[in-house]
Amino acid sequence: MAMPEQGAGEAELERRDGILRAGMEVFFEYGYVGASVDEVVRRAGGSKRTVYKYFDNKEGLFAAIVANLLEQMTQPLQPEITDEQGLYDTLENLGKNYLGVLLQDESLAIFRTVVSEGVKFPELAKAFYEYGPGAAIKKLSSYLLRQTEAGVLKVDDAESAARQYFGMIRSDIHMRAVLGLEVPGDKEIDQSISRAVDIFVKEYDAD
Amino acid sequence: MAMPEQGAGEAELERRDGILRAGMEVFFEYGYVGASVDEVVRRAGGSKRTVYKYFDNKEGLFAAIVANLLEQMTQPLQPEITDEQGLYDTLENLGKNYLGVLLQDESLAIFRTVVSEGVKFPELAKAFYEYGPGAAIKKLSSYLLRQTEAGVLKVDDAESAARQYFGMIRSDIHMRAVLGLEVPGDKEIDQSISRAVDIFVKEYDAD
DNA sequence: TAGCAAAGGTACTCTGCCGTACCCTAGCAT
DNA sequence: ATGCTAGGGTACGGCAGAGTACCTTTGCTA
Numbered sequence: 001m002a003m004p005e006q007g008a009g010e011a012e013l014e015r016r017d018g019i020l021r022a023g024m025e026v027f028f029e030y031g032y033v034g035a036s037v038d039e040v041v042r043r044a045g046g047s048k049r050t051v052y053k054y055f056d057n058k059e060g061l062f063a064a065i066v067a068n069l070l071e072q073m074t075q076p077l078q079p080e081i082t083d084e085q086g087l088y089d090t091l092e093n094l095g096k097n098y099l100g101v102l103l104q105d106e107s108l109a110i111f112r113t114v115v116s117e118g119v120k121f122p123e124l125a126k127a128f129y130e131y132g133p134g135a136a137i138k139k140l141s142s143y144l145l146r147q148t149e150a151g152v153l154k155v156d157d158a159e160s161a162a163r164q165y166f167g168m169i170r171s172d173i174h175m176r177a178v179l180g181l182e183v184p185g186d187k188e189i190d191q192s193i194s195r196a197v198d199i200f201v202k203e204y205d206a207d
Numbered sequence: 208m209a210m211p212e213q214g215a216g217e218a219e220l221e222r223r224d225g226i227l228r229a230g231m232e233v234f235f236e237y238g239y240v241g242a243s244v245d246e247v248v249r250r251a252g253g254s255k256r257t258v259y260k261y262f263d264n265k266e267g268l269f270a271a272i273v274a275n276l277l278e279q280m281t282q283p284l285q286p287e288i289t290d291e292q293g294l295y296d297t298l299e300n301l302g303k304n305y306l307g308v309l310l311q312d313e314s315l316a317i318f319r320t321v322v323s324e325g326v327k328f329p330e331l332a333k334a335f336y337e338y339g340p341g342a343a344i345k346k347l348s349s350y351l352l353r354q355t356e357a358g359v360l361k362v363d364d365a366e367s368a369a370r371q372y373f374g375m376i377r378s379d380i381h382m383r384a385v386l387g388l389e390v391p392g393d394k395e396i397d398q399s400i401s402r403a404v405d406i407f408v409k410e411y412d413a414d
Numbered sequence: 415t416a417g418c419a420a421a422g423g424t425a426c427t428c429t430g431c432c433g434t435a436c437c438c439t440a441g442c443a444t
Numbered sequence: 445a446t447g448c449t450a451g452g453g454t455a456c457g458g459c460a461g462a463g464t465a466c467c468t469t470t471g472c473t474a
Contacts, residue, residue, distance in 0.1 A: 031240060034240040047453045048434090048453085048454095052434080057432080057433075058433090115322045116320075116322065116323030118385075118386045118387045122387060125386040125388060126388060129388055160378075163378045163379045163399075164403060167377055168371045168374045168375050169374070171367075171374040172340055172374065176336065178325075179321065179336055180332050181332060181333060192370075195367065195371065199371070199406060199410045200406075202409060203410070243460080243462085244463085245460090245461070245462090254422060255424095255464090256422055256464085257422065257423085260422085264463075265462070265463090
């Protein structure tokens with residue numbers, strides 16, 4: 001009998017996971033073309049033989065990393081919106097959370113890679129957008145709809161409003177961060193977010 | 208005597224320029240690492256020998272392309288703001304112009320390259336930002352200041368306001384375009400811009 | 415018309431990296 | 445304890461691309 005082993009021992013999964021993590025580092029540091037499997041091996045330990053045991057080739061490794069990421073990405077940007085919390089607080093929290101996630105080093109590295117490889121891997125770009133900014137827009141726009149039905153807000157086109165809200169939240173902070181330029185400190189960012197919330201509410205408040 | 212030849216014949220300049228143009232195409236299509244000098248040669252005509260006559264090496268060619276671009280980039284995003292044109296029109300024109308430039312295929316390709324190579328070529332990222340979005344922000348913010356002094360607007364922090372204005376203008380349209388996803392049609396873009404102008408004016412109008 | 419100089423093209427070297435064939439080491443069964 | 449098997453490491457084949465050496469060709473001069 002001896003352990004049916006449905007194709008995946010504990011240690012093997014860990015091994016695979018280590019390669020995945022090392023791969024992420026390398027791909028996000030050098031981009032797809034610039035990354036070398038040797039460098040992944042150097043960081044993951046083991047050897048190429050091991051890498052090619054778990055993945056077909058370089059592209060397969062990259063695809064696996066992307067798939068793995070997208071799974072994780074459904075999580076962080078989902079602070080469930082509770083309709084019971086004041087309008088300002090809800091919008092402000094959402095904005096802070098959104099920008100906070102976007103400005104993490106890891107998110108920036110992912111964004112850079114997705115941008116540069118998006119043309120060659122269109123599903124990657126699409127999935128990234130859908131799970132990330134797209135999901136946030138959907139969340140906010142359905143909230144705006146509910147608040148409009150409740151008479152708190154007067155939003156005619158909830159989705160456009162949501163898109164523009166996040167545009168204001170990103171301001172040029174996200175772009176600067178993506179380009180590797182200095183970003184404002186937390187205090188300034190918080191101010192920028194409050195201002196955005198003010199502007200937004202002033203426009204869509206149901207008088 | 209025979210033509211002093213201060214180091215640059217007409218034909219030579221043209222040759223150099225052709226290489227530069229071909230190089231731009233290739234670098235923006237494949238990224239710095241993915242681009243090959245051979246491919247540049249294939250498009251520019253001539254041979255590697257010629258390329259290496261004008262440029263030290265691959266990096267030198269890239270640097271020259273960047274320098275060349277930055278020179279040209281001071282131009283397009285500068286529709287001189289005339290203070291005599293209504294507030295709405297000024298903002299709307301500026302927004303349309305800004306987004307129009309950003310959404311051009313060439314701009315998108317440049318942006319992608321700058322994003323992916325920005326970490327390795329920080330001056331490139333900085334220069335791109337300064338000449339592009341940064342310049343636009345300065346233009347708008349000084350306009351907002353003038354209008355505030357004239358009593359038309361009431362803007363306390365002109366620069367932040369300008370940043371957020373362009374954030375709203377970009378909405379998520381720019382991000383989608385950068386990722387190679389579908390972008391809305393002209394009609395929807397125009398609507399988005401009008402809406403942004405409305406929101407902005409409603410906030411900062413001097414009652 | 416014959417020789418020469420310079421510009422440009424071809425073909426080579428060398429490096430780096432993907433993917434694989436072969437070897438070695440470690441754990442298990444007899 | 446010894447032979448065997450499986451999994452992992454090393455070292456190589458093959459290829460693509462950066463940069464260069466040498467040859468060819470074209471235009472000029474005596």
